[in-house]
Amino acid sequence: MAMAAAARRALLNHLRVPVARPAVAAASVPVARLLSSTTEAEKGSFLDKAEVADRVVSVIKNFQKIEPSKVTPNAHFQKDLGLDSLDTVEIVMAFEEEFSFEIPDTEAEKIDSIKSAVDFIASHPKAK
Amino acid sequence: MAAAGPAKTEVLSLFRAFLRTARQFSDYNIREYTRRRAADAFRENRALADAPAAAAAFADGKQQLEVAKRQVLVYSLYAPKAKSVVEMKIQ
Numbered sequence: 001m002a003m004a005a006a007a008r009r010a011l012l013n014h015l016r017v018p019v020a021r022p023a024v025a026a027a028s029v030p031v032a033r034l035l036s037s038t039t040e041a042e043k044g045s046f047l048d049k050a051e052v053a054d055r056v057v058s059v060i061k062n063f064q065k066i067e068p069s070k071v072t073p074n075a076h077f078q079k080d081l082g083l084d085s086l087d088t089v090e091i092v093m094a095f096e097e098e099f100s101f102e103i104p105d106t107e108a109e110k111i112d113s114i115k116s117a118v119d120f121i122a123s124h125p126k127a128k
Numbered sequence: 129m130a131a132a133g134p135a136k137t138e139v140l141s142l143f144r145a146f147l148r149t150a151r152q153f154s155d156y157n158i159r160e161y162t163r164r165r166a167a168d169a170f171r172e173n174r175a176l177a178d179a180p181a182a183a184a185a186f187a188d189g190k191q192q193l194e195v196a197k198r199q200v201l202v203y204s205l206y207a208p209k210a211k212s213v214v215e216m217k218i219q
Contacts, residue, residue: 086170089140093147105141 047099049122056117059098063091076113088112101126133182142189143170149193152200156212162196 053073061068066081077083077091092108099121103111111117121127134142143166150162169189176182 084174085136085140086143086167086174089143090147090167093144093151097151105144108144109137109140 046125047122047127049118052099052122052127053114053118055098056095056114056121059094060091060114063087063094071114073114073118078112092117095121099124099127101128133176133179134186139170139186142186142193143167145193146170146189146196149196149200153203154207155203156215158199158203 057071057073060066060071060081065083065087070081072080075081077088078085083091088111089108092103092111095111095117096103101124103120107120111120146166147163150159150166153159153162173182173185176185
């Protein structure tokens with residue numbers, strides 16, 4: 001028993017790796033913030049649905065051919081807003097720019113209303 | 129080849145490729161021109177009824193896309209040092 005513990009301690013001492021501190025970063029930024037920022041960047045974080053909806057609506061209101069008064073959270077691009085398929089492509093590209101991530105073609109084809117856009121963007125980890 | 133026109137999804141994905149390429153231009157004027165020119169051309173040709181004409185327009189579009197991709201590279205070598213005043217956000 002005692003021998004096992006001693007062996008374990010010896011092994012752990014052997015395995016211990018000295019941690020080099022990132023001198024520059026540690027000096028100015030608190031460790032907690034450093035940690036959280038790296039994990040967020042790696043995993044990505046999901047955006048709040050209400051915030052996504054607001055930003056989606058404002059992107060759409062800025063689109064030239066749309067009357068801002070017609071835009072409602074449930075509007076369908078082609079049925080309610082009078083857009084064609086080319087406009088839809090342009091709008092999806094505008095979403096990509098607003099949320100700085102890439103929407104693959106197969107997903108872009110499925111986005112045809114404000115609701116589907118909000119759902120997709122809110123469920124995408126890379127949307128910012 | 130000449131008989132069948134391009135499918136709707138093919139045309140839309142070509143348009144998307146144009147917009148993606150246009151975005152990469154560093155110069156505001158060229159970026160906006162390419163985007164506008166692509167949108168106008170696709171609208172102009174949307175009503176092409178017969179398949180050969182649509183196929184020809186599609187082939188031409190693919191060629192123009194290659195031109196645009198080359199030009200992105202060329203223009204990136206001569207990128208403007210300052211942003212256009214139009215792009216600047218109002219402080």
